[in-house]
Amino acid sequence: MARLVAWLRGNADGFLALVIAAVVALLGVLDVFGTEQVNAAILLTLALLATTLLRDRWFAARALAQTTAVRLVTGPEVGRVHADAHHETEQWMFKGGTGTYLRAVTLPECVENARRAKRPLRVQVEIIDPADQALCHEYSQYRLSLTPGPDRTGDTWTLDRTRKEAFATILAACWYRQRFTFLKIEVGLSKVMTTFRWDISSSWVIMTQEDPAAPALLFEKGKPHYRAYSRELMASFEQTRQIDVGRARDLQLSDEPSVEEARKLFAVLDLELPGSFTDRDVADIVRRAIQPKNPYW
Template structure:
């Protein structure tokens, strides 16, 4: 009965037209009503049918627009979409793991484009908290479960690598911030691991996964869901532990930051490096921050 009521509600105009046509037809056969009344009833039925057709056409058009609001990207298409998204963008919002690709490609190119065009740039990065060892271990296990072999950087995912990559993203944010006056950059540290990566520019939002065999999703700015994802990323960032990057102004960084500078920087930011990290490990963080390898 419930299904029947739902069907009747969704098709009320067609049901009314059908019932009206049947009733008028029976009355005409029985000579109960005149020809003029029959003609008027026919016109009414046609009007109801026309309304039904217009409604169905509108719903079909809406369905087509919704289907076209998302684009599936495969393989090289993903990198090409990121390249187009970086051109002329005035903002970049990222949420993901450690920000490895952000350092290797996105941040550098966005800053270079903004500097060349002499315009401001706003960047918001949400990454894993490198001081949370258990969280970094969980992320490393997840990445290793997808691909036990080394990625294109020549490394496999371990807890130590995860922590270094996240620390390197914070260091890169400070380094670029000191070198481009019109860069506004914020970094938030999340206590929750995500298996998706969100990259939102002024023109689109691209959603990818750490599994390279999975297609990416792209939503353009003038299509549904762009604004929804933007709102989601802002709300998510507000729940993170935000790094006080402004404190880095107290410690100017060299073009090639020294180990002592990096240790002092993270102390200023209240992000203590693990006690087990040697000077060699700190130097490795500097390399990952300023000379990162593209993992894709």
């Protein structure tokens, strides 16, 4: 009985239209009403049926809108989604491995768009700690398992490359900060490796994997997932070893920083480069920071 009552409550308009149609048909057969009354009853029935259809379409459209709040994209479309997100955003939160795509595409595009629009830009970056040799080794082995040989940049993942990529992201953060007054950038170094890359703009959460062939997930602002993942990245960032990039304010970096400038920068930031890194290695860090290659698309 309870199920019947619930069904009638949810389908009252359609059930009422059915009852009216049946009654009108019966009365028409019995010739109780005249033609005008029957026609009026038919119009009422059609109106109820139209109302039912419109209601069902509204619920269907609402359900579709809720499902499309989470989108699945693959291949070159991932790059296009990133480009759209870079265009109007006033903030960018990143959590990932070493920040290679962040340096190659996200930072330059977001900074250029913000500069053109004369608006401030806030960037939060969380990458693995290059001082943690065990963690960097684990990350390089993970990336090597995905791409055994050279990746799209032409390099193979090794311990040294992993550390250089992370140091390059820190250098790039300071370099861009000096070149755009209204850029506020924060860098945190994590002791935990993640296999996902999280990018959050003012409108979207873009969740990708290190494997460029893997699909990406998009979560629209205004939906519960967007707020939840924003909180996740904020909480995660608070647990990192945060780098005070403001300490490098008085150290002017050239358009193409020299090895000496790079060494001074990391010393000011209290980041010790590995003792095995030669000047050639430091020059490689500078190249990866200022002239990065897009590793994905």
